Amino acid sequence: MRLILSDFVLVCDEGFGIIENGGVCFDEKIIAVGDASELLAKYKDAQVERLSENSVLMPGLINSHVHLEFSANVATLKFGDFMSWLRSVIASRDELQSECDEEMIARTLQDILKSGVTTIGAISSFGLDLAPCVKSALNVVYFVEVIGSNPAAIDTLFDDFKARFYEAKKLKSGSFFPAISVHSPYSTHPVLARHALDIARAEGVQTSAHFMEAACEREWLDNGGGAMAEFMKAFNPHSKPMSSAKEFLQLFHDTKTLFVHAVQAKDEELDIIAGQGGSIAHCPRSNALLGTHALDIANTAKHGVGLTLGTDGLSSNISLNLWDEMRAAIFTHQNCELEGLAALLLKSATINGAKALALNKGVLSEGYDADIIALKLPQSPKDISQLPLQIILRTGKAEAIYIGGVKR
16 A cells, blocks of 8 residues: 655546645555545555655546557658648558557557556557557557448458457456447448447447548538548549438447547537537647647537547657647637636546546546556646646656556
């Protein structure tokens, strides 16, 4: 049993409690959180550690959406416009895959861990990241992705998906959780998506999907026109949308799906997501680099949709550091009240991420998994209401990391 004391404890519960001169007592699970002197008096047999001045304890961060298989990209793919980027992905996919081996993915996972992320939602398109994810110290919700729009190839595509999913399922553990991702409404045939989601419901696993990432996707699904129409013609001259946005969302009935991006989602679609108990993974730097506009987080909240935070992959980002992502969000959402935005971002990277991934994490409270990080600020703010903002602005890595109570 350990007892760690610090200047500040961010509980990251719904009320976003902050404890001054507090501590956390834990083994594999959190035993107690509270005032330092009271914890010392109650848990006399605990192994005590007092962190240095300007220290903060908080739950481990949760990166709810990340692609690892494109970690070799530096300047190969084209940023600035979604369709230009998508064409560059198609053109360079094989090259980037060949350059991204298991060793590179393992290094990437280690860098993610050092930043203070203890859990990721990893989207796996090809299975190249399976072994590194299983071996990693991180908790991994491993979304096996299904993709393909050719009706004639549905059986083949589904067989490939099933093989990858059931291989991942064999490796399920207390830190590795197989899950299912449907790529997007423009790239996945509804029959193929339906088959995969039937498995998700039968197996009781989490689901995810890219949804309404760009204006061209909106125009394609609504009208069958725009820049995406030209792109689709390269594959099929008679191509047309396989479903409307609403029809795509309705495929996810009886699931609690993490929908990624949703920057172009309409109010009616947000209501459907909320009604299904779904969440949105916000990836602000990816949205900026691909020119897809910023998510209206105030409107998302108005419709009762939970917000999580993800970095997307290095295919559309410059780092997988979630602190960098939070800083980008601070400067993106300039219409939001700053202190409230900082608290929302920290909740999105902790409690909200845990809820979206159905994990017993993301909060420093009795009975939750002891996934805890220690941070050190250069200086403590005089006004405690500024603490969440200063943590985001001044942090790049964790000083100490505990996953399941074990120091990593």
